[in-house]
Amino acid sequence: MQILYFSWLRERVGEASEDIETSAATPADLIAELKARGSGHAMAFEDITAIRVAVDQQMVELDHPLAGAREVAFFPPMTGG
Amino acid sequence: MSVSVQTEDFDIAAEIDALTSSDRNIGAVVTFSGLVREMTDAGAIQTMELEHYPGMTERALEEIVEQARARWPLQGVRLIHRYGPLAPGDRIVLVVTASRHREAAFDAAAFLMDYLKTKAPFWKKESGAAGAAWVDAREADDRATARWERPTSTPSTQQS
Numbered sequence: 001m002q003i004l005y006f007s008w009l010r011e012r013v014g015e016a017s018e019d020i021e022t023s024a025a026t027p028a029d030l031i032a033e034l035k036a037r038g039s040g041h042a043m044a045f046e047d048i049t050a051i052r053v054a055v056d057q058q059m060v061e062l063d064h065p066l067a068g069a070r071e072v073a074f075f076p077p078m079t080g081g
Numbered sequence: 082m083s084v085s086v087q088t089e090d091f092d093i094a095a096e097i098d099a100l101t102s103s104d105r106n107i108g109a110v111v112t113f114s115g116l117v118r119e120m121t122d123a124g125a126i127q128t129m130e131l132e133h134y135p136g137m138t139e140r141a142l143e144e145i146v147e148q149a150r151a152r153w154p155l156q157g158v159r160l161i162h163r164y165g166p167l168a169p170g171d172r173i174v175l176v177v178t179a180s181r182h183r184e185a186a187f188d189a190a191a192f193l194m195d196y197l198k199t200k201a202p203f204w205k206k207e208s209g210a211a212g213a214a215w216v217d218a219r220e221a222d223d224r225a226t227a228r229w230e231r232p233t234s235t236p237s238t239q240q241s
Contacts, residue, residue, distance in 0.1 A: 006134060007204035008215050054202070057137035073134060073202075077218030080131075080162060080203025081115055081174055081194055 001066075003034070005044070006075035009051070012044035027053040028062040030072060050076055083158050084142040086133060088165040091175055100157040100179050107156045109183035111190040113176040119169035126209040131164040131173065134202035138162070145196045149178070152192070153185040160193060162203065195225040 001022055005013045024030035031051070035042045045051065053060055054073040066072065085091075093112060101107050117129045146158050157179040167173060176193045180186040205216040 004134070006132060006202070007206070054134070054137060057134075057140055059200070073137070075134070075202065076204065076215065078199060078202055079205045079216045079218050080133075080201045081198035081222075 001069060002071045003030075004071065004073035006073065008076060009044045009074050012040050014040045024066055026063050026066055027055070027060065027072060027074075030066065031062070031074075044074075052077055083146050083160060084139060085161045086135075086138050086142070087161065087163060090163070090172055091161045093172075093175060093177075096159050096161070096175060096177055100159050100177055104156050104179070106181055107179045108181050109186040110177065110179045111183070111186040113174075113190050113194055114172055115174040115194075117167050117169050117171045117173060121207055121209075123207070123214060124209050124211050126169060126207040128208045129167045129169075129171075129173075130206040130208070131167060132204045132206070133162075133164045137202050141201045142197060145193060145200060148196070149189045149193050153178075153180065153189040155180050155185060155189055158189070158193070160197070162197070162201065164203065192229050195222070195229060198222045199226045 001020055002017060003020055004017045005015065010016050022030060022033055024033055031045050031048065035045050048062070052075055053062060055064060055066065055069045056071050093114060097110055097112060101110055119125050142160055142162065146160055149155065149158060155178055159175065159177040161175040163173055176190050178186040178189040178193070180189070199222050206213055207216060
């Protein structure tokens with residue numbers, strides 16, 4: 001599964017993307033797995049309320065099923081315009 | 082090509098002409114352009130870096146345009162959002178809406194801006210003498226988006 005990070009999540013993790021093997025059922029489960037990968041990941045996911053997630057480029061909630069997902073992106077609330 | 086995500090600047094007059102030149106039933110054109118402000122709560126900034134999510138950004142903007150078209154009788158819509166390094170005074174975003182009458186054009190332009198602020202995957206990082214910081218999302222922007230979801234605020238029939 002391709003994991004993407006944007007904005008300060010990318011900076012804290014230290015990578016824009018990574019390929020991982022996971023059987024996480026939801027983004028929330030995936031976050032729990034990712035937090036164990038290192039201090040940068042742990043810091044990035046410290047405040048879950050500040051995190052938004054997109055699965056295959058569609059915004060979803062943290063309990064959305066991940067079955068069949070190819071790309072999961074994590075980022076803070078958007079600030080465009 | 083109603084949506085563009087690009088690093089280059091845009092020419093507002095040329096965009097209006099391109100949108101309106103082939104349709105003589107357009108009676109109203111509204112444009113909104115967003116610029117990089119120099120003064121922020123943290124002081125004056127020198128640069129603003131706009132990051133986005135290639136692929137999802139275009140898809141999200143196209144969905145927002147589709148929603149606007151479903152809601153108002155629009156003859157044309159043009160949406161341009163820049164990314165990359167920008168400086169105070171630079172143009173960031175352009176919305177152009179064209180319709181037979183002004184109310185649809187005004188309302189659709191406001192809707193498009195409110196929606197893209199909270200639903201299009203862009204993030205701003207400002208840098209100045211005090212350092213660099215990611216811009217926080219504003220609750221006011223969430224409220225501005227939410228007002229279009231209340232049935233009572235759905236714009237009524239248009240006037241001339």
